[in-house]
Amino acid sequence: MVGVRFMGEVHSRAIRRAGGTVVAAVGSTPESSRAAAETLGAERIAESVEDLLAADDVDVVHICTPNATHAPLVRAAIAAGKHVVCEKPLAVDAGEAAELLRLAEDAGVTATVPFVYRFYPTVREARARVADGTTGPLRLLHGSYLQDWLAGADDDNWRVDAAAGGPSRAFADIGVHWCDLVEFVSGHRIVRLAAQTVIAVPSRGGRRVETEDAAVVLFETDRGAFGNVTVSQITPGRKNRLWFSVDGAEESLTFDQENPDSLWIGGREVNRQLLRGTSEGPAAARYTVLPAGHPQGYQDCFDAFVADTYAALTGEAPDGLPTFADGLRAARITDAVLESAAKQAWVEVG
Numbered sequence: 001m002v003g004v005r006f007m008g009e010v011h012s013r014a015i016r017r018a019g020g021t022v023v024a025a026v027g028s029t030p031e032s033s034r035a036a037a038e039t040l041g042a043e044r045i046a047e048s049v050e051d052l053l054a055a056d057d058v059d060v061v062h063i064c065t066p067n068a069t070h071a072p073l074v075r076a077a078i079a080a081g082k083h084v085v086c087e088k089p090l091a092v093d094a095g096e097a098a099e100l101l102r103l104a105e106d107a108g109v110t111a112t113v114p115f116v117y118r119f120y121p122t123v124r125e126a127r128a129r130v131a132d133g134t135t136g137p138l139r140l141l142h143g144s145y146l147q148d149w150l151a152g153a154d155d156d157n158w159r160v161d162a163a164a165g166g167p168s169r170a171f172a173d174i175g176v177h178w179c180d181l182v183e184f185v186s187g188h189r190i191v192r193l194a195a196q197t198v199i200a201v202p203s204r205g206g207r208r209v210e211t212e213d214a215a216v217v218l219f220e221t222d223r224g225a226f227g228n229v230t231v232s233q234i235t236p237g238r239k240n241r242l243w244f245s246v247d248g249a250e251e252s253l254t255f256d257q258e259n260p261d262s263l264w265i266g267g268r269e270v271n272r273q274l275l276r277g278t279s280e281g282p283a284a285a286r287y288t289v290l291p292a293g294h295p296q297g298y299q300d301c302f303d304a305f306v307a308d309t310y311a312a313l314t315g316e317a318p319d320g321l322p323t324f325a326d327g328l329r330a331a332r333i334t335d336a337v338l339e340s341a342a343k344q345a346w347v348e349v350g
Contacts, residue, residue: 001022001024001025001026001036001040001042001061001062001064002025002026002049002052002061002062002063002064002065002073003027003028003062003063003064003065003087004025004026004027004032004033004035004036004039004040004064005027005032005064007064007087008025008027008036008040008062008064009039009040010299010302011062011064011085011114011302011306012025012039012040012041012042013299013302013303014299014302014303014305014306014307015062015306016041017303017306017307018303018306018307018310019310020060020306020310021043022040022041022042022043023042023043023044023055023057023058024042024043024044024045024046024051024052024055024058025037025040025042025045025046025052026045026046026047026048026049026051026052028065033045033046049073049076050076053076053077053080053082054080058082059082059083059313060082060083060084060085060110060309060310060313061073061077061080061082061083061084061085062085063077063084063085063086063087064087065087066158066159066164066165067089067092067159067164067165067166067172068092068163068164068165068166070086070087070089070090070091070092071091071092071096071099071100073086074086074090074100074103074104074111075100075103078100078103078104078107078109078111081107081109082109083109083110083111083309083313084104084109084110084111084112085111085112085113085114085306085309086100086111086112086113086324086327087113087114088113088114088115088172088176088177088327088330089166089168089172089173089176089327089330089331089334090113090324090327090328090330090331091327091331092166092167092172093166093167093331093335094328094331094332094334094335094350096331097324097327097328097330097331097332098328098331100324100327100328101324101325101327101328104324110309110312110313110323111323111324112305112309112312112321112322112323112324113322113323113324113326113327113330114302114305114322115176115177115180115181115184115305115322115326115330116298116301116302116304116305117177117180117181117242117257117301118180118181118184118301118305118320118322119287119300119301119302119304119305119308120255120257120260120276120287120296120301121276121277121280121284121285121286121287121288121296122255122260122261122262122263122274122276122280122284123181123184123185123255123260124280124283124284124286124287124320125263125274125280125281125283125284126185126246126253126255126263127184127185127187127283127320128281128283128284129251129253129265130185130186130187130246130248130253131187134250134251135246135248135249135250135251135252135253136248136249136250136251137223137248137249138186138188138223138225138246138247138248139225139226139247139248139249140225140226140227140245140246140247141182141186141188141219141221141225141226141227141244141245141246141247142227142228142229142244142245142247143178143182143229143230143242143243143244143245144178144229144230144231144232144241144242144243145174145175145177145178145229145230145231145232145241145242145243146230146231146232146235146238146241146243147174147232147233147235147238147239147240147241148233148234148235148236148237148238148239149233149239150201150204150213150233150234151233151234151235151236153201153204154204155201155204156204156205159173159211160204160205160209160211161207162210162211165211166211167210167211167338168211168212168334168337168338169211169212169213169233170197170211170212170213170214170215170231170232170233171195171197171212171215171217171231171334171337171338172330172334173233174231174233174242175215175217175229175231175334175337176330176333176334177242178229178231178242178244179229179330179333180322180326180329180330181242181244181255182227182229182244182246183329184320185244185246185253185255186221186225186246187223188221188222188223188225189221189222189223189349190219190220190221190227190333190349191219191220191221191222191348191349192219192220192346192347192348192349193217193218193219193220193333193336193337193340193346193347193349194217194218194219194340194345194346194347195215195216195217195218195336195337195338195340195341196215196216196217196341197212197214197215197337197338197341198212198213198214198215198216199211199212199213200213200214200234201213201234212341213232213233213234214230214231214232214233214234214235215230215231215232215337215341216228216229216230216231217229217230217231217337217340239258240257240258240298241256241257241258242255242256242257242258243255243256243257247266250267251265251266251267252265252266253265253266254266257298260276260295260296260297261275261276261277261292261295261296262274262275262276263276275292276288276292276296277290277291277292277293277294278292283319287300287301287304289303289304305321305322308321309321332349332350333349335350336348336349336350
């Protein structure tokens with residue numbers, strides 16, 4: 001484990017639940033590394049990243065560090081012959097992400113990015129209904145991803161600093177989750193978009209803010225659908241509300257990450273709620289680990305993602321496992337959002 005704070009703890013719980021062992025961990029300082037031994041359940045603390053990568057008993061490296069450090073750490077891990085799980089964004093721009101994908105493919109290592117919202121059973125059910133034609137052709141894809149942790153003028157975090165977080169903040173941090181999820185469910189790809197970004201608080205922590213607090217994006221897809229998404233880290237009262245609707249000719253499907261055990265199915269005459277663990281198909285049942293009425297959540301999704309990543313190490317090919325190719329896809333959409341906002345024009349997505 002490289003990086004030992006919030007995401008490191010989430011990863012470590014998932015590792016243990018997947019039957020793995022956190023062999024070694026290293027943080028940004030000796031103090032943070034020592035404190036992590038207990039919280040991560042690590043067998044030992046590495047003296048340095050180089051020490052960790054040289055260890056023969058380390059098979060997979062989980063990278064949970066600030067965004068700008070991802071690329072050099074991934075390069076080093078792949079060069080050491082390790083499989084890699086890298087937090088998103090995979091890189092701070094598409095060119096760097098493409099390089100990391102090529103390095104992973106050339107080395108033949110398993111390399112994944114935790115787009116973990118794919119692992120909600122209700123999301124898998126929505127995807128199956130679109131794929132088998134139950135929804136009919138999709139016409140509209142729309143929704144939002146809203147948080148409030150930067151709503152106040154005094155709120156601050158390393159992600160606000162472009163040197164650590166990269167040139168995009170709200171979109172690269174959470175907007176890419178929404179886009180990945182909606183493309184995963186719909187089978188569509190965003191090919192053209194127009195974006196507006198918002199810096200609502202121009203100064204934080206005594207420095208000028210250069211990355212967006214929010215973004216609004218209109219888009220078209222390769223299959224003729226249209227859509228929009230609002231992404232915000234400044235919406236009071238919204239803690240982690242990822243919401244989408246995919247609207248087809250026969251039915252619409254709505255998912256809300258803050259109420260993930262229910263999939264809303266809209267029809268002309270009757271609306272329904274499909275509850276996880278009741279009548280969903282095999283794609284959803286694979287990720288249902290608790291009986292109906294016993295809520296599954298974010299950590300359960302992370303557990304499933306890590307378990308599928310580790311299954312891939314043995315030659316399996318779990319359906320829907322997000323890889324570095326998906327990390328590159330997210331970086332290309334982010335680059336297009338920044339380009340569109342700067343030019344105040346529609347742009348093509350690579």
